[in-house]
C-alpha cells in the first residue's frame with residue numbers, strides 16, 4: 001500500500017471512530033428523561049443540557065477554529081458551550097434552567113455543526129492539506145478522546161440522578177445477579193526493584209495527550225502490592241472498625257473535609273435498617289461485597305493507613321502492572337495484544353463494576369488483577385508534568401491548569417473508559433475530595 005493510501009485508510013478509521021464516539025454520547029443523553037435534561041446532578045458541575053451543546057461546540061472550536069482558522073458556527077453558542085467547570089473553582093454555579101436555551105435550539109446547533117464538520121473532514125468542502133495548522137491526526141484524536149472522556153464523566157454524573165429520572169437501556173441486565181460472596185485477600189505480591197517507564201517518546205507514531213510526553217524511566221525499589229483492588233467487603237471492616245471516627249488515619253485536610261461534609265461511608269453506599277445497600281447505575285442492590293470499592297483519594301489514603309500501608313506511586317503502579325520478572329515492560333498488563341473484553345471491565349461492556357479478579361485474561365506478569373478496568377486506581381502521586389512536557393498549542397490548559405498540587409494521578413480504567421484510553425501512558429487526575437468518579441485503589445507496602 002502506498003504512503004498516501006495508508007494515510008487515507010488512517011483518516012477513514014479516525015472518521016469512523018468519531019462517528020462511533022458520537023453515537024456513544026448520543027445514546028447516553030437518551031438515558032435521561034427529557035424532563036430531567038435541565039437537572040444538575042452534581043452541584044459543582046453544569047446542568048446536563050450544557051453537555052449536549054458542549055461536545056459539538058468543542059469539536060467546532062478545535063477543528064474549524066484552532067486547526068482550520070475558520071470563523072464561528074454560532075457566535076453565541078460556540079462560546080456558551082465552550083468550557084466545563086473546574087470543581088475547584090470558587091463557589092457553586094448559580095444559574096437557573098431558564099438561563100439556558102431551549103433544547104431544540106441546542107440540538108439544532110449540534111446537528112448543524114456536525115454537518116459542516118463532516119463536510120470539511122470528508123472532503124466535500126474544499127480544505128487543502130496545508131490549511132491544517134496542526135496535524136490532522138492529532139486534532140481528530142483529541143476530538144474523539146475528548147468526547148469519549150465525556151462519555152465517562154457524563155455517566156458518573158447521570159449515576160447521581162435518581163432512578164426515576166433515567167431510562168434503562170433495553171439490553172440492561174440486572175447487576176444483582178452479578179454478586180458472589182465476599183472476597184478478602186490478605187496476601188501481597190512482592191515486586192523486585194526494577195525500571196518503570198512512564199510516558200511516550202515525542203518522536204513516536206502514537207497519539208497521546210500533552211501530559212503523556214515525554215518518555216521517562218524511573219528506578220523503583222522493591223515493594224509489595226495487593227493483587228486485587230480493595231473490595232467493598234474489605235472497606236466495610238474499616239467502616240465498622242470506626243475508620244471514619246479516628247483522626248489518626250486522616251491527614252488534617254482530609255479530616256476537615258469528612259467532618260465538614262459528614263462523610264461516613266463510600267459515596268455509593270446506602271445505610272438502611274442496619275443493612276448496607278449500593279446505588280448501581282440503574283438500581284439499588286444489597287452491597288456487592290466482592291466489587292472494588294469506589295472512594296475518594298482521601299478515603300483510599302485513610303484505609304491504606306488503617307492497614308499499615310499506603311497508596312502506590314504512579315511509578316509503582318507502572319512497575320507492578322507493566323513490568324516483568326525478566327525486567328522488560330509490556331504495552332498492557334497482559335502483554336502486547338490490543339485490549340478486548342477478556343482483558344478487563346472497560347470499553348462500556350458494563351455500567352457498573354464486576355467482582356474483582358473476574359477477567360484473569362488481563363492479569364499482569366506480576367499477578368495484578370484488573371490493573372486496567374473495573375475502576376481507575378488512585379496513586380499517591382500529585383499530577384505534574386513529565387520531563388519534556390509541552391502543552392498542546394491548541395488546548396494549552398488541558399493539563400497545565402491542573403499542575404497545582406491539588407490533583408492526584410489515577411491509572412488504569414473504569415468500566416466506562418473507552419478501550420483507546422487503556423494505553424499504558426494514559427494519565428487521568430482528580431482532586432482528592434471529588435467523590436463521584438469511578439476510582440478504586442489497592443495498597444502497597446514499602
Ligand SMILES: [Fe+2]
Pocket residue numbers: 054058084146150
Ligand atoms: Fe469538555
